[in-house]
Amino acid sequence: MGLYLLLLPVSWWRKFKITSPPSFRFYYDAECPLCVRTKIIVGHFDVFKRINFITVQSAYQTDERLKNISYDDLLNDIHGIDANGKVFKGFYSYRAALSAMIWAKPISWLMYLPGVSHLGNYIYGFVARNRVTERCTEETCGYTPPVIPGPESEMKLLHRFSLRDLKVAGVSFLLVLVTFLQISVSLNSAMIRRLRRSGPLKESIIDGPVTTFSAHVKTIAKPYFGITNHPVFMDYHFKGYNHIVAVVYKGPNGEEFLPIVQENGQPGEYQLGPVFINWTFRVNNAIADTTQLSAGILRYTAFWARERGLNLKDLHFEIRVKKIDDYHNWEADFLRRQLAKPWQPAGEVYWKDGKFYSQMSDIEKM
Numbered sequence: 001m002g003l004y005l006l007l008l009p010v011s012w013w014r015k016f017k018i019t020s021p022p023s024f025r026f027y028y029d030a031e032c033p034l035c036v037r038t039k040i041i042v043g044h045f046d047v048f049k050r051i052n053f054i055t056v057q058s059a060y061q062t063d064e065r066l067k068n069i070s071y072d073d074l075l076n077d078i079h080g081i082d083a084n085g086k087v088f089k090g091f092y093s094y095r096a097a098l099s100a101m102i103w104a105k106p107i108s109w110l111m112y113l114p115g116v117s118h119l120g121n122y123i124y125g126f127v128a129r130n131r132v133t134e135r136c137t138e139e140t141c142g143y144t145p146p147v148i149p150g151p152e153s154e155m156k157l158l159h160r161f162s163l164r165d166l167k168v169a170g171v172s173f174l175l176v177l178v179t180f181l182q183i184s185v186s187l188n189s190a191m192i193r194r195l196r197r198s199g200p201l202k203e204s205i206i207d208g209p210v211t212t213f214s215a216h217v218k219t220i221a222k223p224y225f226g227i228t229n230h231p232v233f234m235d236y237h238f239k240g241y242n243h244i245v246a247v248v249y250k251g252p253n254g255e256e257f258l259p260i261v262q263e264n265g266q267p268g269e270y271q272l273g274p275v276f277i278n279w280t281f282r283v284n285n286a287i288a289d290t291t292q293l294s295a296g297i298l299r300y301t302a303f304w305a306r307e308r309g310l311n312l313k314d315l316h317f318e319i320r321v322k323k324i325d326d327y328h329n330w331e332a333d334f335l336r337r338q339l340a341k342p343w344q345p346a347g348e349v350y351w352k353d354g355k356f357y358s359q360m361s362d363i364e365k366m
Helices: 010-015 033-045 071-076 091-100 105-110 114-129 163-186 190-198 207-225 274-283 290-308 334-339
Strands: 024-028 051-055 079-082 087-089 156-158 243-251 254-257 314-323 343-352 355-360
Touching (some): 087 091, 091 105, 091 114, 163 207, 243 290
Antiparallel strands (some): 024 079, 243 254, 243 314, 314 343, 343 355
């Protein structure tokens, strides 16, 4: 979930943004780099936007709340005013700001403890005393504006090798490496292996080393790059698969095949994508396991009942099996003959007062 959440566009997150009206006014000196940086840090953690940041320079002459505070005092100490008009100064301004953030309120409570509040006042007072005699400016605050770097093509790492050249070389190397790994692993895929062993290289001394080389490359490509060959739904996956299992609801209005398997024996509406894999190879399999099948039918019947708005208080289902022929080679009308095979009862499952019960026959012995 964490990986997929990162794929959501930023515009979506902006729509989900939770904000509320500001409840605390935070006054700072716009000409002081340290004050501006403090405002940025506090604002970063104010996720609910509960603090309204205001510069002393813009508010001193117009804000009635500041009329009883001298201009120098406003410049030398951080001030704040809450929704009730209460004025805070210095350390207490930060404590009130944390309280206004909602999520940081527990931190503000810790700042009321005698030891913590005394230490906070001392640290803030020490900083304030060292800034009283001279206004904090670009020179006195020790802050040097960073130099904006130039274009990557002008940032030389070597005499004729820039940062941009390094990035291009890195991306090019990665693309070549991934392509090489993909081709090497594909040399041992079922299709290419079959072509290789039926063409001019059949029974040649090259076939063995190619197979070994591809297998060795795969040991690196699979865990580190996710490159591997994995045959999906090949013929041999269904070897020995000689049965079809269906679940039938026995309701007051008659019988109803659950959309797992249709009445003719073909896959139902549920069997799409991963659900097809789950039913065919996890719940069911070439060798039917009654315990595994029962556990899977529990989940499918519960889901189906919820979709239909049925209560699990008293529901009855019949398990039916269609025994089919195992395939060996292509045969005319093979599918039609299998669909014509009759259904055989293989037990029943039912829900009683929210509990699941199963009485199933051994399908492999049918």
